[in-house]
Amino acid sequence: MADIRLVEIKEKIFADNDRLADEIRGRLKQKGVFMLNLMASPGGGKTSLIVQTLRGLKGDFRAAVIEGDIDSMVDAEAVSREGVPAVQIRTGGACHLDAVMVDRALQETDPEGLDVVFIENIGNLVCPAEFDTGATRNVMILSVPEGDDKPLKYPLMFTVSDALVVNKIDYLQLTDFDMKALRERVLRLNPGIRIFEVSCKTGEGIPGWIEWLKGEIQAYKA
Amino acid sequence: MHELPITENILKVVLKHAGEDGAQRVVRVHLRVGGLNDVVGEWLQRYFDYLSRGTAAEGAALVIERTPVTFRCEGCGASFPVKVREVEGIVCPGCGGGKATLLSGREFFIKHIEVT
Numbered sequence: 547m548a549d550i551r552l553v554e555i556k557e558k559i560f561a562d563n564d565r566l567a568d569e570i571r572g573r574l575k576q577k578g579v580f581m582l583n584l585m586a587s588p589g590g591g592k593t594s595l596i597v598q599t600l601r602g603l604k605g606d607f608r609a610a611v612i613e614g615d616i617d618s619m620v621d622a623e624a625v626s627r628e629g630v631p632a633v634q635i636r637t638g639g640a641c642h643l644d645a646v647m648v649d650r651a652l653q654e655t656d657p658e659g660l661d662v663v664f665i666e667n668i669g670n671l672v673c674p675a676e677f678d679t680g681a682t683r684n685v686m687i688l689s690v691p692e693g694d695d696k697p698l699k700y701p702l703m704f705t706v707s708d709a710l711v712v713n714k715i716d717y718l719q720l721t722d723f724d725m726k727a728l729r730e731r732v733l734r735l736n737p738g739i740r741i742f743e744v745s746c747k748t749g750e751g752i753p754g755w756i757e758w759l760k761g762e763i764q765a766y767k768a
Numbered sequence: 769m770h771e772l773p774i775t776e777n778i779l780k781v782v783l784k785h786a787g788e789d790g791a792q793r794v795v796r797v798h799l800r801v802g803g804l805n806d807v808v809g810e811w812l813q814r815y816f817d818y819l820s821r822g823t824a825a826e827g828a829a830l831v832i833e834r835t836p837v838t839f840r841c842e843g844c845g846a847s848f849p850v851k852v853r854e855v856e857g858i859v860c861p862g863c864g865g866g867k868a869t870l871l872s873g874r875e876f877f878i879k880h881i882e883v884t
Contacts, residue, residue: 548884553789555878559777559799640773672806676876701837701852702804705870734858737842737867 563677566645570680574657580763581663583643583681585703588669590687591713593621594746595755596664600628602756607661607763612651614643614668621666631655642673645680662763671696675703682766689714690721694728697735704732709740711755716745771807774876775815779825781878786824791883794825798880803837804852804873828881837873841865 558564574581586592600609613621613634622634633651635643648665655663665681667674686707688696691714697704704710710732712725725743732739740758744751778797786794797816801807809832820826836849839858843865850858858868 548792550795550882550884552880553785553791553883554880555781555785556880557781557785557878559774559781559876559878561781562777644773676805698853702806702874705804705874730857734866734868735852735870737869 560677563645566649567678567680570645570649570652571682574663574680574682575766577657578767579657579660579663580683580766581665581679581681582759583665583667583674583679583684584687585667585671585674585684585707586669586687586689587671587692590669590689590692591711591746592666592669592687593624595687595711595713595744596666597624597628598746598749598752599664599756599759600625600630602752603662603760606760608659609662609664610655610657610660611664611666612643612648612655613666614647616640616668637668641668641670642677643667643679644677648679648681661767671700671703675700675706683708683762685709685711687711687713688728690717690723693721694724694731697728697731701735704735704739707736707739709742709758711742711744713744713746715743715750716748771811771815774807775812775819778812778830778878779816779819779823782825782828782881783823785881786883789883791824793884794828794881795884796829796831796882797825797878798831798833798882800833800835800875800877800879802835802873802875805876807832807876833879835872835875838871839868840871842867842869847871 584592609630611625611632613632617636619634622632625632633654635647635651684707742755782797813830837852838847838849840847841860844863846862848861
């Protein structure tokens with residue numbers, strides 16, 4: 547039997563994706579384009595938050611949206627109705643977006659004339675957290691009906707996000723959702739995360755979210 | 769579902785290094801996976817067995833070292849492991865402080881391979 551020898555590798559499995567993601571970030575920084583990767587469970591409120599945000603940014607910033615879904619054009623159509631260009635990626639089965647897919651979609655958006663690009667990631671609290679999209683900021687949404695124990699069950703998602711938007715606060719009286727417990731759990735995992743409590747339906751809390759986002763974009767472009 | 773693109777990446781990296789080394793066959797692949805990653809070893813091996821057919825890595829066994837999720841206390845600087853899916857909060861075993869930063873747990877790493 548031949549001798550077995552050891553070959554050192556020491557390579558991160560996502561090295562290729564991470565490299566491309568960094569490249570995308572560099573390119574967008576040169577062009578002054580802020581990219582936000584929005585993640586949440588299906589039905590959490592990603593499209594709703596994007597629609598509210600687009601209305602809040604109108605007139606100040608030019609935006610485009612990259613929509614990611616396994617199938618369907620419904621989200622891209624909702625964005626188009628706001629008068630904003632949308633590119634729909636239909637993955638046909640992949641459960642997350644990665645740098646390769648985002649890179650291809652960016653080529654269709656013409657970043658030259660834009661200030662901000664939103665990525666609406668696939669509805670999923672597991673896989674999107676593992677893949678760097680090249681975004682400037684990661685934001686996740688947790689909606690009240692999903693429960694306040696999600697940081698215990700999906701720690702990685704809460705760890706990789708720069709901001710958490712707690713949506714559907716108009717449901718608080720109908721559930722046992724403990725906002726204080728949620729905040730404690732999230733801040734323990736990620737002390738630097740910003741938390742916003744909103745209802746995309748009633749509009750409550752949205753101005754605070756928009757104000758933060760505008761600040762982030764302005765600081766980035768300065 | 770999620771294991772497939774990961775396995776494709778592992779195979780790609782392994783074959784690249786095996787090729788550069790001039791190896792005939794890959795016997796074992798040693799991985800380090802941090803505790804924050806949700807990966808099932810059995811699935812990884814099954815997908816790997818399927819994808820590696822006909823390559824130099826066919827039949828290679830994946831050896832997975834699971835590493836703990838560790839935090840560093842912002843109060844006293846001590847590092848300690850945390851079972852993030854089991855505990856309610858993070859408490860430093862040294863000073864009892866509740867503020868800590870994530871030190872490890874996100875890595876997903878190919879350490880080395882054994883070849884002939």
